[in-house]
Amino acid sequence: MTTRLPLVRGFTGFDAQASYLIKGYLPAQCAASIYGPSGSFKSFLAVSWACHIATGKPWNGCKVEHGAVLYVVGEGGVGVPRRIRAWTDEYNGCQDVPNVYRVDMPVFMADPLQVAELKIAAAQVRQETGLPVKLIVIDTVARCFGGADENRAADMGAFIAGCDTVKADTGATMLMVHHTGKDVANGARGSSAFKAALDAEFFVSREGDRAQSMILRATKMKDGEPPQDLAFDLKSRIVTYDDEGDEVTSLVVHDIGREPQDPEADGLSPTSKALFQAVKKASGEDGTTTKDKVRKVFQDMFVDGKKPNMSNFARYLKTLDGHGLITISGDEVRLVTLDDAIDE
The missing domain is CATH 1.10.10.10 (Winged helix-like DNA-binding domain superfamily/Winged helix DNA-binding domain)
Incomplete structure (x- = not known):
């Protein structure tokens, strides 16, 4: 009698190389999160990573795996498209990033029907771009949580299960943008089951009294050494003009980090x-x-x-x-x- 379970001997596979979307930072085919307090620029970082992956351009001097991106803009509005436009002005010669697709509404990841619809959307993106979907951004966890309770392990487990289903079906990394609770020191908001399910987690905070800079800190790297803490400056770009001719601006993350202020x-x-x-x-x-x-x-x-x-x-x-x-x-x-x- 032989088992159908995959048996492996001893240390076979010990030298397998980890695969990354952004080398040293964002693993491929994983569950990852960027979290931080309100106003810490976490969505700006998510947009930066999304655009670099969609164009294959290096980020912070690190190799990037080129692929399509599906961005769930749970909060809707014009914030994310303006951030993408600011990025293109800074890094892509004002040319659009056609390999980034948006869903401008929340997708409730604990709802099997909506999860199935997200998988269909990813398949459509792959068909239209001719590229595998490498990254799916859920921005934010709160907006895509529905009426469930983030603090209940069972509800958080259902949310994570939905993300895992999409990840398994698409082969994409699921990047979840999340908030901290009232006490920032306690980490991301909600059940500890959230962090336990992640392969990589990044904490983003403003850098001291600087108006437009953030500090990126890896708080979990399951299968690799965490990168050093780095500060990233943000630059203002004019993205359009309103009906009265006034400038409408957004921010873009400078993609080369520096040592945080001390x-x-x-x-x-x-x-x-x-x-x-x-x-x-x-x-x-x-x-x-x-x-x-x-x-x-x-x-x-x-x-x-x-x-x-x-x-x-x-x-x-x-x-x-x-x-x-x-x-x-x-x-x-x-x-x-x-x-x-x-x-x-």
């Missing part, structure tokens, strides 16, 4: 700021680390969209030491605390 690092060069962040990430609870640990973190970071010149690593460390942000003793590197500064 109040402690004011006055430093971009390279020094990045290295200071690397020291913080490499340090333990006591604020100490080693040069080798810092080097390993720093070499994977980006400074103005490029990897740092590691041949100057020792000089960069001395610069931080000279600014009183760290102390160096042999191979040990230690963050200088406020108490240390007072004692001196």
Whole structure:
């Protein structure tokens, strides 16, 4: 007697390479989410990813898998089409992105009939573009949740099951735009079953007091190392004019990230700021680390969209030491605390 279950021996498959829509960020054929508080630019990021995938253009210097995109605009309105127009003006020579298709109404993902209709829509997009649908955006979870309760595990399970059905049928990544609850520190709103079902999750927040910049942080990467936290600036673009001739604008995400602002690092060069962040990430609870640990973190970071010149690593460390942000003793590197500064 033999089983119909797929049996695999030992570590067979350990060297399988993860596949990505955006290398290092958004996995292929997965369930993913961008979440954040209101006004954190999360939908702008979703539009940016959608347009880069639809055109195959690199994002943040990372390879992108080209394919069609189906964007469910649950909140309706003109916001998303204006964001797409702003993106085309900035990155596509003002030419439209015909491989992005929109559904300008909510699709209730716990409703089998609406899920079936979404699968039909994806098949139509594939037929009309001649491309596989690589990404389906649900914007937002709340709008596509119907009258169910986000806090009930059973209701959230039904929502996720609908998304999984579409993912299995289309082979697309399901990217869900979601809100935080009243307490941002508690993560995405609703049942913990939501995060448990995700392969990748990204938290988006505004960068300090900057009006038009956000910080992107990977809070879950099931099958890979999370990318470093990066800040992304947004640029205003004129997308049309109203009946009185006044400008109508929207924002577009600058697709090359940078190190987030650090109040402690004011006055430093971009390279020094990045290295200071690397020291913080490499340090333990006591604020100490080693040069080798810092080097390993720093070499994977980006400074103005490029990897740092590691041949100057020792000089960069001395610069931080000279600014009183760290102390160096042999191979040990230690963050200088406020108490240390007072004692001196």
